[in-house]
Amino acid sequence: MAENVKVLDVEADVEKKLATHFGGPKRAYAYFGEDKYFIPKTYKNHADGIRRMPLREDDIWVATFPRSGTTWTQEMVWLINNKLNYEKAADSRLMQRYIFLEFRSFLTQEIIDELYSNQAESHSVFVDYKSLVNAASPRFFKTHLPMPLLPAQLLDTARVVYVARDPRDVAVSYYHHNKLFKVFGFTGDFKDYWEFFKNNQVEHAPFFAHVKGAWAQRNHPNMLFLFYEEMYKDLPSVVRRVAKFFEKQYSDEQLDKLCEHLTFDNMKQNAAVHPKWLRESADGAKVEKFFRKGANARALSNPREVTRTLPAFKDEIRYLMEEEVGHQKSYSLDETQQRIPLFQVCKSGGWRDYFDDKMAEEAEDWIQSNLRDTDLRFPEV
Template structure:
């Protein structure tokens, strides 16, 4: 089609490729850079990048977009329930079936695509963007892709909830996920992982470019930009903002019930959003997909030197912008 647009794709530098293959052996085919900001994704994403970038959109599509480990699951459950008139019975169905994780198939061998990934048909299907075309409306779509790798018409067509989180907490959570998931198989310590994160070599990095792309579009009427720290400090207030965004009205009692449902301890016990670990995608003996859910928990991991390094990195990358992360103390 003449209207189809292309995304820039480049191979990694040989020494970087060799380094990442050693650190993350769960992707034996390696990685590539995508887009002008050189976002890191598995090489298999080459088979998906054009299809996702040019995919047909619908007016009633609802997207939840984040950098990995930024409160995605929390925002998905909140978004789905607010949009579906607080249908808790419907929310008992697996979140991985209620939302399509659009680029997730590029993390796996092709033979697993469009097949159950959690061992049970009623829990999750590894569905690619082509299968999404036959999904009934409204479609709920999850992504860790930056705005520049999604359709340029996305915000003019569909609604997007974007969630950002302090990168220090993101790094810790991503580190634990990288030890949990077989698609990473990271076995190093946190200091090693932090160096990789800081150098924008984890999947979906560069981190700040990802956030700044969404931040620049935060005033678009179809974009709701949230901070994880806001959800942590004032969940009822965020619920009201989400309800307003989707043109829904709920009573104080309904909002209290939803906040109780979304409490991190209840989320951790909820099998529809936090399924049991299984041998298909998880490392034996690893911890839960939903962990502590803290804001400010990075203080338990960073020594004085790492903390100073992180502050400078954040300050340098936020220079010239008005993007700032809400303070949450030492919770």
């Protein structure tokens, strides 16, 4: 039987610092496991149960540190394991096809009532892991939990696809995510956020312990370790690797069609990937319960509206609509009908637009320091 997960309270000065920069509903944090993963304290009531939860041999898991290519990978993995059934995928939301394992355990009931009560379409993500015994097979799981907090027998039982991404790009994307979503409500600038990120004070940190924990298991026959940068540079090769990992055989023509389906232009228009509250609103009603004030649902579905009505959140919407898909193929029109690359900041290596020289040097030193004890290296883009 798996040992109980070690839990320590976060220091008072850290909690105080968080309160000055994160304006969302107050949430207490704790350190979980030997690597002191920074996770909402509510998870304390679930950590041991998830470590011991029953598994099935046909379970399929997609695991990542947040903002590392989760959505992109989920769509690819699900289709490969469902006979490339695009019609079925289009008829069911990605959040309904996958169980977001820890989501419910990170939130208090008060936060759910305050922020999610009118998001009926989102309620499927509030499943309690204890009820999963009744879920039909095969079960598809999405998780941002690190390997030491996942079920102890996971790799000996089920198959796992883990995706890693350059931490500098992760930090930029996570920054936009934390600014836009009201559950976080980050109020600082990117320099402020970078301090939290590199000091392991954002959810699921420390980043390197998270990634290296999976990297150490990369040769296990039930683990496929991917890099976001590989998907960005050569998606067809990655698609073929994933198909081989799951022992699925498709023709080159079928896999080429899948790659086309997974391009950025197609993914951002995919209603099954982007929930209705993200893409559109019939009456243009605000969804301020979920997003920071000023984020209009109709604007989220129309990049032109982003530039016109939501200038304060333009960058945040870019990353939200990108949903971790990095292909720079989409353009929008501003009021003067000039073509502008609205989504260019989402490309791999886009972190360079956010780090000044001093920050870039500091980040490089931080990365190298954390890679000294491993042969893990992030691909160049």
